[in-house]
Amino acid sequence: MNQLPIFVNLKGRKVILLGTGEMADAKRRLYERAGAILTDDEEADAALAVVAIEDDEAAVTAVHSLKARGLLINAVDRSALCDYTTPAIIDRDPVLIAVGTGGASAGLAKALRQRLERMIPGNLGVLAKTLFAARERIKHIWPEGADRRKAIDAALDPGGPLDVLADHDVDAVETWLAMPHAAELSDVVDLLLSSTDPDDLTIREARLLGQADQIFANEDVPPAILDRARADCERFGLSLWNEQPTVGLTLRIRMHP
Structure with a gap:
């Protein structure tokens, strides 16, 4: 990973946008959608700047001038000059899915976005907002954090009552909370992995x-595999299986001989 993906709150904040034409217009629409206040004043008090100038020499001059002020720059179609890039976006407010290639290929990012766009339900944002509104009820039903995570994960799983890739009616969360323990995962799952490469993990194993x-995990399970787990997940050697209590969802991982 050579870039850190972040979501920036630009509502009501100034962003410098230099340039005219199709590239600049596209960036203007994107940043205005995010609530930014755009200006072409190079001396404006801003944290970010977008350089969408067609002429190469003028664009390079503008980038260096803005970087000298300490601004983070997005230079359109000039990835080598960029401090940050803008990804292809799937917007299911408040859910945002961003696809980036680190400036390697905007076309590839666009193609992936278009493919994923067809998979993501249009009402996913409604599900997110309803879950947010139900936070206190969820905490009341599952007071312990580990139990709460387990229950939510099970509900959002493929085939679960809140499956993230399925269309839901507005009462889906209410229906789930009326029968909160109907879809909980088993406590212990055994994984027998066939490869030491984390890219070979199945969708189920990664989930x-x-x-x-x-x-x-056995000693021969590589750290690259274990790094796919949550940061707060406890890790033990398989030899300690009978000495440690199990909580929430527990995995026993071995490599296929």
Whole structure:
């Protein structure tokens, strides 16, 4: 990973936008959608700047001038000059899915976005807002953090009552909370991995790693695999299996001989 993906709150904040034409217009629409106040004043008090100038020499001059002020720059179609890049975006407010290639290929990012756009339900944002509104009820039903994470993960799983890739009616969260323990995961799952390459993980294996509260792994399971787990997931050697209590979702991981 050579870039850190972040979401920046630009509502009511100034962003410098230099340039005219199609590139500048596209950036203007994007940043205005995010609530930014755009200006072409190079001396404006801003944290970010976008250089969408067609002429190469003029663009390079503008970038160097703005960087001298300590601003972070997005230079359109000039990835080598960029401090940050803008990804292809799937907007299901408040859910945002961003696809970036570090400036390697905007076309590739666009193609991935278009493919994913067809998979993501249009009402995913409604689900997010409803879950947010139900936070206190969820905490009341599952007071312990590990139990709460386990229950939410199970509900959002493929085929679960809140499956993130399925269309839901407005009462989906209410229906789930009326029967909160109907879709909880098993406590212990055994994984027998066939490869030491984390890119070879199945979708199920990657999902379970992201949900696990504890992991007991053989010594031959590489760190690159375990790094796919949550940062707060407890990790133990498999030899300690009988000595440690299990909590929430526990994985026992071995490599295929």
